[in-house]
Amino acid sequence: MLRRAKPLLGTLVEVAVSAATVELEWRAAIAAFQAVADVHRLMSFHEPDSDVTRLNRYAHTRAVEVDPRTYAVLRRARDLGRASNGRFDCAVGGRMLALGALPRTIGVGGHEAATWRDVTLLPDSQIRFRRALALDLGGIAKGFAVDQAVEALARCGAEAGCVNAGGDLRVFGDRNWPIAIRRPEASGELVPLAPLRNRALATSAGTFAPGGAIVDPATGRFRTRPKSVSILAPNCMDADALTKVVWLAEHPPLDLLERLDARAIVLGPSASVSESVSELRRAAG
Amino acid sequence: MRQLDRALLWLVAPPAIVLTALPAHATQYLSTEQAQRALFADANRFEPVSIAVREDQRNELKKISGTRTPLPLDRIWRAMRDDQLLGHLIVDEVYGKHEFITYAAAIDANGAVIGIEILDYRETHGGEVREASWRKQFRGKRSSDALELDADIVNISGATMSCKHVTEGVRRLLALYDIALKGR
Numbered sequence: 001m002l003r004r005a006k007p008l009l010g011t012l013v014e015v016a017v018s019a020a021t022v023e024l025e026w027r028a029a030i031a032a033f034q035a036v037a038d039v040h041r042l043m044s045f046h047e048p049d050s051d052v053t054r055l056n057r058y059a060h061t062r063a064v065e066v067d068p069r070t071y072a073v074l075r076r077a078r079d080l081g082r083a084s085n086g087r088f089d090c091a092v093g094g095r096m097l098a099l100g101a102l103p104r105t106i107g108v109g110g111h112e113a114a115t116w117r118d119v120t121l122l123p124d125s126q127i128r129f130r131r132a133l134a135l136d137l138g139g140i141a142k143g144f145a146v147d148q149a150v151e152a153l154a155r156c157g158a159e160a161g162c163v164n165a166g167g168d169l170r171v172f173g174d175r176n177w178p179i180a181i182r183r184p185e186a187s188g189e190l191v192p193l194a195p196l197r198n199r200a201l202a203t204s205a206g207t208f209a210p211g212g213a214i215v216d217p218a219t220g221r222f223r224t225r226p227k228s229v230s231i232l233a234p235n236c237m238d239a240d241a242l243t244k245v246v247w248l249a250e251h252p253p254l255d256l257l258e259r260l261d262a263r264a265i266v267l268g269p270s271a272s273v274s275e276s277v278s279e280l281r282r283a284a285g
Numbered sequence: 286m287r288q289l290d291r292a293l294l295w296l297v298a299p300p301a302i303v304l305t306a307l308p309a310h311a312t313q314y315l316s317t318e319q320a321q322r323a324l325f326a327d328a329n330r331f332e333p334v335s336i337a338v339r340e341d342q343r344n345e346l347k348k349i350s351g352t353r354t355p356l357p358l359d360r361i362w363r364a365m366r367d368d369q370l371l372g373h374l375i376v377d378e379v380y381g382k383h384e385f386i387t388y389a390a391a392i393d394a395n396g397a398v399i400g401i402e403i404l405d406y407r408e409t410h411g412g413e414v415r416e417a418s419w420r421k422q423f424r425g426k427r428s429s430d431a432l433e434l435d436a437d438i439v440n441i442s443g444a445t446m447s448c449k450h451v452t453e454g455v456r457r458l459l460a461l462y463d464i465a466l467k468g469r
Contacts, residue, residue: 003314003438004323005403007448012403014312016438026323167443182443190310190441203442230442 004029008036009142011166017153018160018173028156032149032163039145042067043137052135059129063122071125073137073144076237080140081116083256084245089116090140091133143202143240146170150236163236170200170236181230183267191267200236204229204243233262311407312438317360317376317389320402324391325364328371332363336465345464350457352450354378357458361466370394373466376404379454381447384408388451390458396467398455 002025005014015032019025044050051070058064066074077090091114114133122128129135146163150170153161160173171177176195181203183189193201205228229247233239238260245253246264257264315323321331336358338346346356360376372393379386385407391399 003312005312005314005406007401007403007451010448012406012448012451014314016440162440164440164442167441169440169442171440178439180439180441182441190439192439196440201442205443228443 002026002029004033006033008033009040009145009165011142013145013149013166014162014164015149015153016162017158018175019156019158024157028153028158028161031152031156032161035148035152036145036163036165039069039141039148042070043073043141043144045136045138052137055127055129055135056133059127059135060132063126063128065124065126068125069144069148070137071121071127073140073237074119074127075121076144077137077140077241078116078119078121080238080241080245083259084253086115087245087248087253088139088241090135090137091116091118092136139244140237140241142166142168143200143236143238146200146236146240168200168202168236168240170239171196172198181228181265181267183228193265196232198234200233200239202231202233202236202239202243204247228267230265230267231257231262232265233260238262310409310439310441311405313405314403315389317404320376320389320404321362321364321374323402324374324389324400325371327366328364329367330365331374332365333359334361334363334373334466334469335359336361336469338461338465342464346457346460349460350453352379352454352457354380354454356461363469364391372399373462375458375461377454377458379450381450384450386451386454388454390455392458392462392466396459396462398459401451401455403451 001016001018002022003014003016005012007013013033013036015029017025017028017032019028041047041049042051045052047053051064051066055064055066074090077088080088081090114129114131118130118133119135120128120130142165146165146168147170149163149165150161150172153163154172158173160171160175162169162171162177167182169179171179176197178192179194179196179201180190180192181201183191229243231239231242231246233242239262242257242260242262242264245256246266252264252266256262321328325331338356338358343356354377357375357377362374364371364374372391374389374391376387376389379388385405386403387405389402389404391401393399
C-alpha cells in the first residue's frame with residue numbers, strides 16, 4: 001500500500017493505493033493526483049483561467065464552451081438543484097460575494113437573486129447564463145475530484161484505493177476501510193463508523209469555517225447550526241453536494257437520499273451518537 | 286423510515302464507541318528517499334548541501350513567513366543528473382494548532398517550486414502542538430522505522446485539514462533559497 005499526500009484544492013489530498021507492483025502503485029497515484037489537479041485547474045473560483053472564472057466573466061453575454069468534466073459537474077449540479085428544490089445551488093456565489101464569503105475577483109459580479117435555474121446547459125459542452133451570476137462549484141467539485149482520482153486509480157490497474165480530499169473521501173476495491181468522522185469541535189473526537197467498502201463519505205461542518213461557510217439559498221444568509229452532516233453515497237460528488245442539502249434542510253430529505261442510495265449521519269454539538277440518531281428521528285417527525 | 290433504520294445501522298455497527306481524546310492521529314507517507322525519487326525522477330544523485338544563515342537573514346526570514354520551526358539547514362539536497370544540477374530538495378516541518386507536518390519541497394534550478402510531498406502528518410487534539418516536547422518525539426522519525434499498519438490507519442471524514450501552514454512554510458523556503466541557496 002502506497003500512501004501519498006499533497007497540498008491541492010486548498011487542503012491536503014491523500015491517496016492510498018494498493019496494486020500488484022510498487023511501480024503500478026506509483027503510476028496510479030501520479031494519475032490520481034493529476035486528476036485532482038485538473039479539477040482544481042478547471043473549477044477553481046480563484047484561478048483566473050479556470051472554466052468557472054471564464055463562465056462568470058462571459059457566460060451571461062455569450063455561450064462559453066467548457067471542459068466535458070466541468071459540463072458533467074454542472075449537469076449534476078442542475079439535477080441536484082432541481083431534486084433539492086434549490087437547497088443545493090451552485091449559483092449561490094452572488095449571495096456569498098454579498099456576504100463577503102468569497103473574494104471579489106475583477107470582472108466577476110453576481111446577481112444576488114440568481115439561482116441554478118439561470119445556468120443553461122447547451123449542446124456540445126456550451127454553457128450560457130440567463131443573467132450575470134457568480135457560479136461557485138465549491139460545494140460539489142471536491143467530491144467530483146475525489147471521484148476522478150478514484151477512477152484514475154482503477155484505470156491504472158489498482159486493486160484497491162482510498163482518496164481523501166480534506167475529509168471528503170471515497171474507497172474502492174475488495175477490502176474494508178476503517179473510517180471515522182471527526183466531531184466539529186476543537187476536541188476533534190473521532191466517531192468510528194462501520195468499515196467502508198466501495199463507497200464515498202463526505203462531511204460538512206458548520207462551525208469550523210469562519211462564519212460557517214454554508215449560505216442558505218432561501219435566505220441568502222449563513223446557516224450556523226453547530227453540527228456536522230456526513231453523507232454516505234455511491235460517489236463522492238453526490239455525497240459532497242448532499243451534505244449541504246441535509247445541512248440546510250428543516251427535515252431530512254429522505255426521498256432524495258433514498259433515490260441516490262445515500263445515508264445521512266448528523267452529529268449534534270455535544271450529543272452522543274445515539275442522541276444524534278434520535279435527533280435525526282425527531283427531525284424526521 | 287427505512288433510510289433512518291439504515292442510518293441507525295451504520296451508527297451502531299461495531300465498534301460504535303466514541304474515542305475520546307485520541308492522543309495523536311498520525312500518518313506517515315513517504316521517506317525522504319521516496320520523496321527524492323518522486324520529485325526528481327530524473328536525478329541519479331542527491332548531494333547534501335550545508336548552508337549557514339546570518340542573524341540578520343534569520344530575522345528577515347521570520348518577517349517573511351509566520352513559520353516558527355527551526356530552519357531546515359541540514360536537510361537540503363542538490364538533485365543531480367550526472368554533473369547537471371536539476372534543483373534542490375528541502376525537507377521542512379511546520380505546525381498549526383493541532384497538526385505537525387513534515388514535507389518535502391522540490392525547487393528547480395530557476396528557483397520555481399516543482400512539487401511538494403507530505404512526508405508525515407501528525408495531529409493531536411486537546412493539546413497544543415506548540416509544545417516542543419510533543420513535537421520532539423517525532424523528530425527524525427521516518428517511514429523506514431514506521432510502525433505503520435495499514436489496517437490501523439483510520440480514514441477521517443470531517444473538518445477540512447488546512448494546507449495553510451504548508452503554504453507558509455514553502456514561502457519561507459523560497460525566501461531561504463533566494464538568500465542562501467541560489468546558484469549553489
